Amino acid sequence: MAGSYRSYLHCFNGCSGSYPVDSILYLCPHCGGLLEVQHDLDALRLTAPAEWRKLLDSRAATTRWPYGGGVWSMKEWVAPELRDENVVSMYEGNSNLFWADRFGRSIGLDDLWVKLCGNSHTGSFKDLGMTVLVSVVKQMIADGSPVRAVACASTGDTSAALAAYAAAAGIPAVVFLPRDKVSDAQLVQPLAHGAHVLALDTDFDGCMRVVREVTQDNSIYLANSMNSLRIEGQKTVGVEIVRQFDWTVPEWIIMPAGNLGNISALYKGLKLLQDLGIITRLPRLVAAQASRANPFYQSFRNNFSAPVAMQAEATQASAIRIGAPVSYAKAVQAIRQTDGLVEQASEQELATAAALADKTGMYACPHTAVALAVLCKLRQQNIIRPGSRVVVISTAHGLKFSGFKSGYHQGSLPLVTGDHANPPLELPATAAAVRAALDKRLAAQPAGSARV
Numbered sequence: 001m002a003g004s005y006r007s008y009l010h011c012f013n014g015c016s017g018s019y020p021v022d023s024i025l026y027l028c029p030h031c032g033g034l035l036e037v038q039h040d041l042d043a044l045r046l047t048a049p050a051e052w053r054k055l056l057d058s059r060a061a062t063t064r065w066p067y068g069g070g071v072w073s074m075k076e077w078v079a080p081e082l083r084d085e086n087v088v089s090m091y092e093g094n095s096n097l098f099w100a101d102r103f104g105r106s107i108g109l110d111d112l113w114v115k116l117c118g119n120s121h122t123g124s125f126k127d128l129g130m131t132v133l134v135s136v137v138k139q140m141i142a143d144g145s146p147v148r149a150v151a152c153a154s155t156g157d158t159s160a161a162l163a164a165y166a167a168a169a170g171i172p173a174v175v176f177l178p179r180d181k182v183s184d185a186q187l188v189q190p191l192a193h194g195a196h197v198l199a200l201d202t203d204f205d206g207c208m209r210v211v212r213e214v215t216q217d218n219s220i221y222l223a224n225s226m227n228s229l230r231i232e233g234q235k236t237v238g239v240e241i242v243r244q245f246d247w248t249v250p251e252w253i254i255m256p257a258g259n260l261g262n263i264s265a266l267y268k269g270l271k272l273l274q275d276l277g278i279i280t281r282l283p284r285l286v287a288a289q290a291s292r293a294n295p296f297y298q299s300f301r302n303n304f305s306a307p308v309a310m311q312a313e314a315t316q317a318s319a320i321r322i323g324a325p326v327s328y329a330k331a332v333q334a335i336r337q338t339d340g341l342v343e344q345a346s347e348q349e350l351a352t353a354a355a356l357a358d359k360t361g362m363y364a365c366p367h368t369a370v371a372l373a374v375l376c377k378l379r380q381q382n383i384i385r386p387g388s389r390v391v392v393i394s395t396a397h398g399l400k401f402s403g404f405k406s407g408y409h410q411g412s413l414p415l416v417t418g419d420h421a422n423p424p425l426e427l428p429a430t431a432a433a434v435r436a437a438l439d440k441r442l443a444a445q446p447a448g449s450a451r452v
C-alpha cells in the first residue's frame, strides 16, 4: 500500500484552484460557494477493488490503533496526509446495523435494517466527522498554526461531539447553542467537557451567523459542516453500510436531514466506492425532513429550481430544526444522482413512528423517527416495494431525548396525540391488586403476537 495519497480542497461549483486540506478556508475564495475535499482517484485506483475490500475488512473493529476505528479503517480515503500521531479518535463508527424484523413486517417490508449511528461516543453520528476535523486541527497546531480554539454553532449534537474530541486533544472549544432549544443531555455534554458554552437568544441559523463572524480572523477554527473535513468523516457511514452487507448495496437509504451535510456526505462515500470500482450501482437516497423545518422538501417539490430558506419552527426533531441549510447544493446533487427523494413528517407522524418502533425494541430519537415516518409513507404509497432492502440511518441515541419520550408517554407533547402512550400503572402494594391488573393487561396482548 503506497503511503503517498493526496487530497485537496476544491470549489464544489467548479472554480479553478486547489488548496491544502489544512488551510483555514471554508468557502471558495472566487465564488463564495462550498468547498469539498477531492482525493487523487488515479492513485487510489492503482489498488484493485478486492484489495481495498480486504484491507478494510482486516482493519475495522480491531484494536490496531487508529485503523480499528470505523472512520480510520479507511484513512487513505478520508485524510491521507494526516500523521497517525495526530489522530484524535474514540473508535467512532463500526456501529451496529441490525435487521429490524418486527417493525419491518408491521409495514410489509421483509428486509429493513437500522444503522445505529447513535451508539457512538457522544451518542450521535456527528462523532464520525468530528474525529477528522479535530485530528486535522491537532496536526495544524503541531505544525505551527496559530489556531487558538475550535468553534461551532449547533443544534446540540455537533457541539457535544466537538467538545468531546477537543477535550481529548487538549484544544479549547467554543460552542454556540440556541438558548432553550437543545435537550438537557445535549447542553450538559459540552459543559462536562469544559467547553466554553454560549447560549444565545436566537435559533440555529442565528448562531450560525454569529459564529461565522467570530471565526473570521482565523484564530478560532470553524467546525461546522460547511467545513469539508467534517463531510470526509461523515461519508464513512455509506462505506460502512456497504461493508457490513459484504460489499453489496441496499436499494434505499433513508436519513433525517437538516443542514444537509450528512445526506451529501452519505452520497460522497458511496460515490467514492463506485469510482473505485468497489460497487457498480448506488442506492436511492431519501432525505427525511420535519414538516415544521422543511426547506429542502419545499425545494424538492419545486424540482430544485431554487433553494428555499424559511424560519424553522419548533419541532421535537430539534437537531434538524434548520431553515437555511448550508449544504444545499451538495444535497441536491446527492438526491439527483441517486434518483432519490425528499419526504417530510409531521409532529404526529414522527411521534407515532417512534412509539411504534420503540414497541419493537428500538429506542428511536425524534430525528430517526422522522426517517421511520417517511419510510412508512413511502411504503404506504408502494414507492418502496415489499422485497426491497432498506436501511434507515438512526442518527442519535434515544437516551439523549428523554424529554421527547416522557412527554409522549405523559401526553404532554404539543401537536401530538399519544395513541400508543404507556404510562406507568399506579397500584396499591398488594399481590391481589397486581394480579388483577396484570390479568387484564396480558389478556389484551397474547405473547408472540406480531401486532405492533
Ligand SMILES: *Cc1c(COP(=O)(O)O)cnc(C)c1O
Pocket: 124, 125, 126, 157, 158, 225, 256, 257, 258, 259, 260, 261, 262, 263, 319, 320, 365, 367, 368, 395, 396
Ligand atoms: C446533525 C443531525 C442530523 C442531520 O444532519 P445534517 O447534516 O444537519 O442534515 C440528523 N439527526 C441528528 C440526530 C443530528 O444530530
Ligand SMILES: [Zn+2]
Pocket: 011, 012, 013, 014, 015, 028, 029, 030, 031, 032, 033
Ligand atoms: Zn467557486
